[in-house]
Amino acid sequence: MNNNLPKVAYFCMEYAVDTSMRTYAGGLGILAGDYIKGAKDYNYPMVGIGLKWKQGYSDQYIDKDDKAYDSYKNYKYDFLKDTGVKVNVKIRQRNVVCKVWLLDKFGTAPLYLLDTDLPENEDTWITGQLYGWFGEERIAQEMVLGIGGIRALRALGIDVDVYHFNEGHALFAGFELIKEKMDSGLSFDAAVEKSKNEIVFTTHTPIVQGNESHTIDRLMYMGANNGLTIEQLVSLGGSPFNMTVGALRLSKISNAVAQLHKETANKMWKDVDGRSEIIGITNAIHLPTWVDENMISAAKNDDKEALWNEHMKNKEALIDFVYERNGVKLDKDALLIGFSRRAAPYKRSDLLFTNSDIVDPLLKEGKIQIVFSGKAHPLDDVGKEIVENLVKFSKKYPNSVVFLQNYDMTIGRMLTHGSDIWLNNPRRPLEASGTSGMKAAMNGVLNVSILDGWWPEACKDGINGWQFGDGVESEDIKFIDEHDSKALYDVLTNKVIPTFYSDRNKWIEMMKNSILSTKDYFSVKRMLDEYYSKMYEK
Ligand SMILES: *Cc1c(COP(=O)(O)O)cnc(C)c1O
Secondary structure, eight states: OTTTSSOEEEESSSSOOOOOOOOOOOOHHHHHHHHHHHHHHHHHHHEEEEEEEESSSSSEEEEEESSSEEOOOOOTTOOOEEEEEEEEEEEEEEEEEEEEEEEEOOTTTTTTEEEEEOTTOGGGGTTTTTTOOOOOHHHHHHHHHHIHHHHHHHHOOOOOOOEEEESSSTHHHHHHHHHHHHOOOOOOOHHHHHTTTTTTEEEEESGGGOOEEEHHHHHHHHTTTTTHHHHHHHHHHTTTEHHHHHHHHHOOOOOOHHHHHHHHHHHTTOOTTTTTOOEOOEEEEEEEEHOHHHHHHHHHHTTTTHHHHHHHHHHHHHHHHHHHHHHOOOOSEEEEEEEEOOOGGGTTGGOOOOOOOOHHHHHTSEEEEEEEEOOOOTOOOHHHHHHHHHHHHHHHHTTTEEESEEEOOOHHHHHHOOOOOEEEOOOOOOOOOOOOHHHHHTTOOOEEESTTTOOOOOOOOOTTTTETTTTTTOOOOOHHHHHHHHHHHIIIIIIIIIHHHHOOOHHHHHHHHHHHHHOOOTTTHHHHHHHHIIIIII
16 A cells, blocks of 8 residues: 555545446546546545436337337345444435445455435435436536535544545535534634645536536535535535535545546636636546557567567457347448447537438448447437437448447457457547547557547657547537538548558557557556545545
């Protein structure tokens, strides 16, 4: 254990531990899971606080009319240990008992999960569905995570130096820290100042509407104010109360999750007075979870034959996986494009289909084949239309376009191992980081991406992957979509396709460069070091 390092309590709504544990929805959970695993590998003193979701995030399937529908199961995790600790949180005037479970396979970084599904509770469903239901339920979940989380740490007797809120969901933990100090005699202002010194915050969402807010009335009704007055609440998060604004004001330092995202976040929140500085700490991944070691060693040894053979093994495994799931047999000799993203409009999953005069022949002649995956949020009708649209394309091009339903860690792993290229075409600068591209890069799957998220930091165009769009940004959606789709066709038809089919040597050289240029910097070790030196130890 690194005994001289501060002890960190890491708060997050979701953790992606492995496929069998449905306690994650997407990138935020993947980051948190990789973070805890990294803390274990490198002996960082940390404790994770989360919720034990009974059903977790939606399983999302496609029905016979090509529509996306959600399905929930109750999951049991027998491997969790009962700590014997229970804490109470008053929600909507009712006492809610939160039982504390322990996942103790992460060495120096034990993960504690709170659970309200107990016979003594009326409100058993608070820890039912991750991001399920509406505003009140979300607040109740966040009260369990934040207020319950701090009380759990106290009951467990764990001393903490730094409280890290990964996304604004954990903000109510800050209210509990304030309350503790006010209970011991401090004024509100003094309690805020002192609590700030213990809190750091990571912001993720570069879309204003994606940053959760609630009316003050609703917070008061739920009891989320935790003893604070209306004026005190407004002084932290405004009215309506914005969770991100509150966290920015209640932390000593904040960070965005890539360097470009730092610029974006600072612009977004420039008018928030009294907020902490937002620095940039670029996300990273846990290599043992996501990366084929044989690819790394082949790249290190400059063994081109091994690199290609191992890649073909991964590609064939993906092709078999797709066949088992969807009954489509893809061609191992044809360029295979992987694309999996949450179904949100700014990610433009159908950008490639913009001009059918260009894309039709490529797909029909078997020059390119695409495997899509991705879920829409259960309450997001627009997202579901995006999924349906992709399913329609898979019907239109049955041999070359595939949609894998119910995106999860298994699909994420298969796709970032076995694709030839990893396509990413968000409207810049709306992709905060994009860790799937790092997984791909380290497996020798070449990124072909808009210069957004992490990619501007890694891209050497034509050497370790490709960029397109030249970093152009515009609020004019029609303009930027047209601009970027043209750029995508240009890079595909003039660079990617010719290199893949006619210059295999260069392709393999690029695979090697992709692996060697990313494997250290975008590994979780660098990220942990930066969090400790730039956020926790300051
Ligand atoms: C890696 C991963 C993500 C996050 O990747 P993005 O690039 O942010 O989309 C989300 N979901 C799954 C299942 C993953 O494996």
